[in-house]
Structures are given as C-alpha cells and as structure tokens.
Amino acid sequence: MNNLRGVYTIWYRDILRFWRDRIRLIGAFFFPLLFLFVFGSGLSSRMALFGSGINFVQFMFPGIIGMTVLMSSFMAGVSVVWDREFGFLKEVLVAPISRASVAGGKTLGAATVALIQGTVILLFAPLVGISLSPQMVLVLLPLMFLLAAAMGSFGILLATRIRTVEAFQAVMQMLTFPMVFLSGVFFSLQDVPTWMSVLAKINPATYGIATIRQVVLEAPPDSPFGINLLGHTMSLWNNVALLAVFGTAMTLLAMRSLGSQE
Amino acid sequence: MNDYIIKVENLVKKFGQLVAVDNISFSVAPGEIFGFLGPNGAGKTTTINILCTLSKPTSGRAMVNGYDVVRQQSQVRQSIGLVFQDPSLDERLSGLQNLRFHALVYHVPASVREQRIEQVLKMMELWDKRHIVVRNYSGGMKRRLELARGLLHHPKVLFLDEPTLGLDPQTRNRIWEYILELRRREGTTIFLTTHYMDEADKADRIAIIDHGKLVAMDTSERLKKIVGKDIISVRTSDDKRAVEEIRLRYQIKARRDSNGLTFEVVSGEKFLPTFIKEFGTKILSVNLRSPSLDDVFLKLTGREIREETGDAFKAMFRRHGRRMRR
Secondary structure, three states, X not given: OHHHHHHHHHHHHHHXXXXXXXXXXXXXXXXXXXXXXXXXXXXXXXXXXXXXXXXXXXXXXXXXXHHXXXXXXXXXXXXXXXXXXXXXXXXXXXXXXXXXXXXHXXXXXXXXXXXXXXXXXXXXXXXXOOOOOHHHHHHHHHHHHHHHHHHHHXXXXXXXXXXXXHHHHHHHHHHHHHHHHOOOOOXXXXXXXXXXXXXXXXXXXXXXXXXXXXXXXXXXXXXOOOOEEOOEEOOHXXXXXXXXXXXXHHHHHHHHHHHOOO | OOOOOEEEEEEEEEEXXXXXXXEEEEEEXXXXXXXXXXXXXXXXXXXXXHHOOOOOOOEEEEEEOOEEOOOOHHHHHHHEEEEOOOOOOOOOOEHXXXXXXXXXXXXXXXXXXXHHHHHHHHHOOOHHHOOOEHHHOOHHHHHHHHHHHHHOOOOOEEEEEOOOOOOOHHHHHHHHHHHHHHHHHHOOEEEEEEOOHHHHOOOOEEEEEEOOEEEEEEOHHHHHHHHOOEEEEEEEOOHHHHHHHHHHHHOOOOEEEOOEEEEEEOOHHHHHHHHHHHOOOOEEEXXXXXXXXXXXXXXXXXXXXXXXXXXXXXXXXXXXXXXXXX
C-alpha cells in the first residue's frame, strides 16, 4: 500500500511537471512530423512499394510512432539527473517511501508522457492515408505503453549511474540514434546485411516497432514487417513477452541501483 | 519514551582512506536544540547524512526516535524533517505543489493535509506566494519553504544543515525566530550544524567537532568557561614596550596582532580600571570582551574556526568530492 502510494506520488509529480511544461509537446511533434512528411514524401517516389498498395510514408508512419515513444521515454531519465543536480533527488531519497517505488514511479511517469506524445502522432494517421479502427487503437495504446515503459526503465537505469546532465545527454545520443536506425523505423530489416540484422535483433526497440507496424498496417507476423529470430517467426505475443521481460529486468536493475545510492 | 531522542555510539564513517567521522558518541534529549559546530569538512554533514539514513556508517550505531538508522530506515525517515545545506526543492513546481508532494510521500492524512500546508505556509509567510513557481523565489524564500516543508509532517527531530548559509542577517534572524517558535509550540527537537558562532550560541548544547572527532560538548556558557578568562585588547603608543610592561607587572603573556595587543585576565571588569590607572605606556584604546565560541575553538584546537573559510575552494572541493559519492 505504501509502495503503491510512493509510485503514484512520483508518477504524479512527473505528470504535473509535464503539464506545466506542455509547450514542449509542440517540439516533440515537430521532429517526427518533419521526418514523416519531408523525409518520407521526398523519398517516397524512389522507394519501391511494399506490395498491397502501402507507400513509403505509410510504411514509415508506425515507425515514427514507435520512434516518438522510444525517444521520449528513453530521454525521460534525464529528470533523475536533473533532480540530482538541483538537489531534489535528496528530498525523494530521504522520504519514507522505498527506492523501488521511486524507480517504479519514474518508469511509469516516463511511459505515460511518451504515450501521450505517441498518441498525438497517431492522430495524424488520416493525413498519410491510414485508417485506424477503434480496435486497432485499443491494441496500439498498450503496445506503445509497453515499449515506452521498457525503454523508459532502461533510460532511468542509466540515469542512476550518470552524474551530470551533459554526460547523460551524450550517452543518450550515442545510444538513441543507433537504436532508432537499427529498429526498422526507416527501412525494412528484411534485406539488410547480416551484421545489421544481428544488431537490429539485439536491439529491444526492434520488437516494439515491428509489432506496432504489424498492427497499423494490418500485416501478419510472417510478412516482410515481421521479425525472424533464430529461425522463429516472432508473433505479437512473442514480441510483447520479449519487451516485458526486458522492461522488467531494466526496472529491477534501476530499483537496485537507486537502492544502493548514498 | 526514553530520555534521549538521538543516540549515537562510537560512530565511524570512512571514505576510502579518509576518516570523515572518527568514533563519536553523543545523545540528544527530546525538545533540545543541539548544535554541531565546526569548520567546513569537519564531519558535520556526514554525521547528519548518517542520522537521516542517506549514508551508512562504517561502524558504530545511531538511533533516532528509538529506531536504528540502518535497520529501520523507513521509521527513521518518517520521524525526521530535513533542511539541507544545498536547496532540494523542485524548482519547476509552485511552493504549494512542492508541499503537496511532500505531504503525499510522508503520509500526511488527507483530512488534515491542506490545513497543515496552509498553517506552515502562513507561519513562514509564504501563503501569498504559494502559486508562484519556486524558480522565481528568492534565496530566503526558498529556505523558508524548505523549513515549511520540513515541518509539514510534524517530525520529532528537525535536522538543519547550515540553515542560514548564504542568507542576509535579516533573513537569518527571521528564520531563527521561526525555529525557536517551533520548538516552543511543538516541542520539536532541533539538530543543527553551523559554523556561525552566534547561531551556535542559540543551541541548548553545543558539540564542537574537528577532523571528525568530538572535541567538546556542553552548554555555550560552560564551554566558554574553558577559556575562563576575559579577553582584553589594547592599542598603545608603543606595543613592544607594553608587552614587556604587562609581563613584568602582571606576569601575563600578551600576544601582538594587527589590532595591537591581546591578553586574558580573570574578571576583566575589575581588572580594567586599575590597569588603566597604573599602566605606564600610553593607551590609545581598550576593548574588553567575554570569550566567544571562537575563542573556545581556538583554545581547544589551536586554530581559528574561520581559518578554513579562507580556503573556500579547498573546502568546496572536499564537499563536492563527498557529494559525488552519494
């Protein structure tokens, strides 16, 4: 009960801060939409169609949703580093709530903000000629949340070990871009060189992006949009399980890391 | 309850080779204002960090409100309020939101939450400013908000780590009024660290700490009796001759410094009139004062407490090094 309240309080503060700073939502949309409409439209004519009338922008759309969620949640760990620099982390660490609930609340906060941002991108679906049924949206929301929680806990784990905002941002950039590029946001992972395919499959984000794409484009797991891991075609539930295991592991490590801090 | 609310036994904290706290023991009675006095880097903040569960002792034991600071962290945290040396507010939230957050994590019952927030904000005269984002508060307002926050959950012990560091004298006085008012009204025990002498004087008891060791612990008055004598400073037309005359006439060794001569005598009020009457060297000015805690520290350690503040960079470096470990 106490732990739940702790998680809720930490989560609530993150949401409150996001709401106070909601102008940054605009910034959060600008970048993905730029990719989608400028990059996507520019390359569209040069890219082969993916069969069944899906064009390049439509192919990229679910990837951009995934990218928005991934980047937002992954970078959210910066708030832990900020809190440390501004001293607020001390207020949290001496409070009578467990360190585990602090890590849990932070992960949920990161995931919630990322989900809001991803959902707004979702609203642009009609502009790229994709119609989403309510059922599809109901599947997409938890998927986005799962991807966000998994990446968010990873970011928070790193944040518990990095002391300055500058260092954190440098590390995050070094990780974010390879993760985005190697997750199939911009191109299909079907015909890439072996080294790239291996890296993409190590990248947990790949499974989230692929799942979102399969749902948005209504494609089956054994289509070019699916992932074949060691000869096994990953079903939607396989992907979900993989992300959940990754996210849980990262959250547990973040809880432990925060718990051992003096 | 027991006759003490904080009990520390043989506490040691090492950071690698550095012994920050070196085998100290003391206890604090409920309702007491207990001051930790010492130069920067003496081990004051390290001790507070151990008492408030932010840091684990290398050896020894500490109890707060009857709970062990290592094994019963959660109960200890619930029992204490803290005002840190460095600010620890969420600058992007309003004062009110900072307090609401605090009330939630400290389990202040919902039925009294808003009423208590109003009470502490009014006490600190921040009620009108409650909707302003903390980033726009002045240094003094931030400190007052931190004090308000520290009181919100009615802690048994309030830890104040250099509570008025860097504040102007007016704000310092106001904050002290609040602290004394609080003790009077709530009976809160106050544990404070400082290197301001006048601030330490407000404590019921003072522990002097230097290089991680307790050098003395008593009331301010009794500590000053360690020095025992009153201090007289004189400026004369010929200081060299005056030193010699004091030595021959009273068998007292006077020190020469930038302000002339300084020497110590028992009951200066009685000494001074005869001194002025019979002294052969021409006196330009005389100053008599009772010993301060500064003199106590000097007597006990052979150094002035302020010496280290001149070396602020080194002290800062040391403090920063410690923060890195947290």
